[in-house]
Amino acid sequence: MLSNKIEVSHLHDREMIRDCVARHAHAFDRCDLDLAKSVYWPEAIEHHSGSYSGPAYPWIEETFVWLRKVRAGWKLMSNPLIRLSGTEARVESYVLAVNQIGATGGEIREAFIGGRYLDRMTKRAGEWRIIERHAFIEWHSDKEELKPGTPFFGKVPDSGDFFPNDPSTEHFLGSL
Numbered sequence: 001m002l003s004n005k006i007e008v009s010h011l012h013d014r015e016m017i018r019d020c021v022a023r024h025a026h027a028f029d030r031c032d033l034d035l036a037k038s039v040y041w042p043e044a045i046e047h048h049s050g051s052y053s054g055p056a057y058p059w060i061e062e063t064f065v066w067l068r069k070v071r072a073g074w075k076l077m078s079n080p081l082i083r084l085s086g087t088e089a090r091v092e093s094y095v096l097a098v099n100q101i102g103a104t105g106g107e108i109r110e111a112f113i114g115g116r117y118l119d120r121m122t123k124r125a126g127e128w129r130i131i132e133r134h135a136f137i138e139w140h141s142d143k144e145e146l147k148p149g150t151p152f153f154g155k156v157p158d159s160g161d162f163f164p165n166d167p168s169t170e171h172f173l174g175s176l
Contacts, residue, residue, distance in 0.1 A: 044129070044131050070099045080093045088120070096113070110142065113139075113140045117136075
């Protein structure tokens, strides 16, 4: 009986780690600063592709200044490899970031970035958060000349927005 409890606890921890990774992507896509900070412990360290190494919270705040200039963006996270050891976890996640950035002539530049996150997470009071992240950009591609309002399947597509105006805010009201 004890081994079943350990297995269920192990599966629960893995799911809570996956949830933390998903909340990170959602927070950055929707520019929800409080949610973004909630996936890191206050003393967490961010090492970001050689461009930043230091406390995570200032990096998040600086990144959100740039992200608010992005017209639209998605961060797709996949293939989390999770290794648990008590209240510590090592996690590797693949990331594909797709952003539409306004350019000088009114056109939109599309930027695609592929990389990986190597996270060290810790569990405190039943909650998993990132204590240290190493982010690696492994490739990127930019594409120019998409005009604003370009029809997609015959009509201008609906679009999301930043927190709190994005439809996901109401969808997840009180649950994130």
